[in-house]
Amino acid sequence: MSEGTEGERHWLWGVLLRITIAFAVLALVTHTLVRPFVIPSGSMEPTLMTGDRVFAQVVGVDGDDLERGDVVVFGHGETWNAARIDETHPVKDVLRYAGDLLGAGPSHTAHTVKRVIGLPGETLSCCDAQGRVLVDGEPLDEPYVRHDLPFLRGADCSREGAPQRCFPEVTVPDDSYLVLGDNRANSADSVMGCRGRGTGPCEARFVHADRVVGTLGWRWWPLPPGGAERD
Secondary structure (H helix, E strand, C coil): CCCCHHHHHHHHHHHHHHHHHHHHHHHHHHCCCCEECCCCCCCHHHCCCCCCEEEEEEECCCCCCCCCEEEEEEEECCCCCCCCCCCCCHHHHHHHHHHHCCCCCCCCCCCEEEEEEECCCCCCEECCCCEEECCEEECCCCCCCCCCCCCCCCCCCCCCCCCCCCCEEECCCCEEEEEECCCCCCCCCCCCCCCCCCCCCCCCCEEEHHHEEEEEEEEEEEECCCCCCCC
């Protein structure tokens, strides 16, 4: 074997080793420190705009210890109740497994960004006479909500055909959270199927603590960068 061939193989193995190390470092960072995400919709506007690039803090984030107002990323399948996305195409399935490992790109988990409003054990409803969300009977001050659903001051949320902002009382289960979008007028959130129902049955959906990936803390694109939880 010529010295040139041996040198080429040595060079190739060196490149492969560096690529492997780079992927390993990426996987370590995205699973233990921070993970990048792209905001896919306008449900959190104007706090987060469609196409914003953000980092979710993974390290130090305990899904059992979130606070009201935290902006969180949580994982799910095709629906919030599903644990993963089932991929039937074999090549795409392999790519999703790679994304699972690296913590970036397509994966078997879809991710949604919302704001934590209801904590475990709390009872929430909407609205008081001023159109505010109530938590255990007390109104919330929510300066981050700029685009809400219509509501006439003093409207009765207990009647049939109540304003779309209204939703009946829902109690958050243990180890779960009720989440809403800042753009309430365009947000598929925990109470999207409950609004405008008066006192009728409400099938709210909640985010289990185990599904929380991290909290959003930094928007790095578009420039200038800034806090992802801006009011």
